[in-house]
Amino acid sequence: MPLRTAAAVRLGNMSSKLSQKMGLGAGGMIGGRVALKLDPQALARLTTGRRVALVTGTNGKTTSTMMLSRAVSALGEVATNHGGANMPDGHVTALSKQPDAPYAVLEVDEGYFPEVARAAHPAVAVLLNLSRDQLDRVGEVRTIEKSLRTALAGVQGTVVANCDDIMVTSAARDSARVVWVATGTGWHNDSASCPRCGDPIRWQGEHWHCTGCDLARPRPDWITGDGFLITPQGVKVDLSLRLPGKFNQANAVMAAAAAAALGVPVEEAVQRLRAVSNVAGRYRTIQRSGHRARLLLSKNPAGWSETLTVVREADHPAVLVINAHEADGRDLSWLWDVPFEKLRGRQVIASGERATDLAVRLTYAEVEHTIVPDPLLAIDAMPQGPVEVIANYTAFRDLNARSASE
């Protein structure tokens, strides 16, 4: 490690420990921020000599990163940023904590992907899905798609991409080596028109093609089934995940395909990622005042749609928690893109700092509900037994912290 980077990393680690000691936070980012200030090339230098996998997309980044890091640990020590610190300072912090790990699996914010990919020369880049998310902060999906398209075309390694997502397909198609995964999931509301030529996209079953140019669903190498995957060699492998829902199956198959690109045998990869049961507190069940509350995180319309499908498997009461801080996006217009109508007939409480915005949405969805702004009190107000708690980003974070400390 060059002297300057070594010093930057040492200082970085010190301030990270200091910030943990002083209770300033989990220390996930501040160390990296100091290191990057002292050495702007820190990310490039810290990834040199390692095999790096980058994971990006709108939804499922944290879960897929954890799954992939578990799978890759079959090959050796893995440096990873699980915890959601997915910008360059978080990467530098994670890498400096494990300077000798020969592998790195990094979750990357989609806006930072071009910068991180240039610095890290990934052996594998995983692109999960692209949909609207925090339009007031992140910007429009098409802009993100274009910047990812340019960045991925420059990636020398393998690109693992979801071919059931039109935006992802367009972003990944120009790359030298692409492994296509049929995940069975994709958010179609942002891609009625082709990201390349603007003409309408036509769907026929699972297939889709542009009516104006040659953009079309590529032939998948990996296929996601209900509870299983099929490898490019045609081998069917049982998933038996502990995490619920179709989108976690999609995350798992993306992780298995990426692990395979790094040389992990598929059976071994699946066995390892199968063990994942709790990702930074998500899917955790808390016991409280006679309730078993399952905590589910959903940040945007695509995420909420999937989560509402998961909670539909049983008819448990639901507490929905909405905040609108900077990290959530201050604009709540997306509430109208979520099919809350699916909750009709169920016992529902609107909660969080913006419970009233949600209550208006539920009123027009004809979902009976009450308002209890404090989510823990909302859980208490439900009949005893299982409760589904779905929260957006800061609401989830705060709920997780409070439920852990009580």
Add this chain to the structure above:
Amino acid sequence: MSSSKVQIALVLPDLLGTYGDFGNAVVLEKRLTWRGIPAEIVTVNFGEPVPDSCDIYVVGGGEDTAQTLAVRHLREHPGMQRAASRGAVILGVCAGIQIFGEHFTRADQVTHPGLGLIDSTSHAGGSRAIGEVIAEPVDGLFQGLLTGFENHQGRTVLGPSARPLARVKVGTGNDGQVEGAVQGRILCTYLHGPVLPRNPQIADLLIEWATGEKPAPLELPAVTQLRAERAKAAGV
């Protein structure tokens, strides 16, 4: 009304549905049906012809590319413009206000022809206007404050045939002074949130235009509470 049901056309939600614009159509539909007036949403997707027989048209916001495609589509299938000429009610949100005008100029300085439905022109402003908006009615067109969220770069100048919907108290709107446009039965606004869930008085104004009758009072406690909360948060 052209059929037994009030038909609400949700125009190109797959292109112009960026800011929960579906919500505006739902609010109109529910506020009609809850009062015993049959209503339905007719979704017109990209690639499909636009009917000229609907009573209310709802046009939402979209990204620049989507907006250009939408104009192209609406020119090729001018059902909404035909409906406008016979007095149909039209709500244009965000991109709506830009594409309904004579022309609009993007940040790249390229000028695109609009649909010519309202007397206005739009151009890209220096900075993006993002945040909560509060505005007061002009000429007693509606009751109470207009509240919503804006996220746009466009600035709009109204000609003599169009009048502003409201005067801005907090936020930017068309130009920092006024917000939206009204011309005949066409109502445009930069506000989403979306706009009708937060502003039931505007929803009922559109319903009155479409049915020819002032709708019966309809009080929703959550909506009243939300309006108070948003005004308070904006410091009004």
